[in-house]
Amino acid sequence: MAAYKIIGDTGIQYSKEDVLGRGGFGDVFLGIFNKEKVAVKKILLKHSEKEKEKKKEEREVDLQKNLNHENILKILQVGKDEDFRYLILRLSLHNK
Numbered sequence: 001m002a003a004y005k006i007i008g009d010t011g012i013q014y015s016k017e018d019v020l021g022r023g024g025f026g027d028v029f030l031g032i033f034n035k036e037k038v039a040v041k042k043i044l045l046k047h048s049e050k051e052k053e054k055k056k057e058e059r060e061v062d063l064q065k066n067l068n069h070e071n072i073l074k075i076l077q078v079g080k081d082e083d084f085r086y087l088i089l090r091l092s093l094h095n096k
Contacts, residue, residue, distance in 0.1 A: 008079065012031060012072065039092070044083065059088070
């Protein structure tokens, strides 16, 4: 059984052992949020980010959270700790 890491007080849990995918911007793990299986995208925060880039990223996340399209995974929650941003995505049927 995989060990789950809890992200602060967000209610988000994920297992580093259950990798769903890896990419240039971050890795995606199987997780649990609100008692449902979810995909947890873990993105390294760049400490040298410019304020303009941070605002752009936040706008993009806000837009994706409000999108409702069958070909786009919905963002359910966004969490953050000192080093990472966590995007909590609805788990696709392909990964269930």
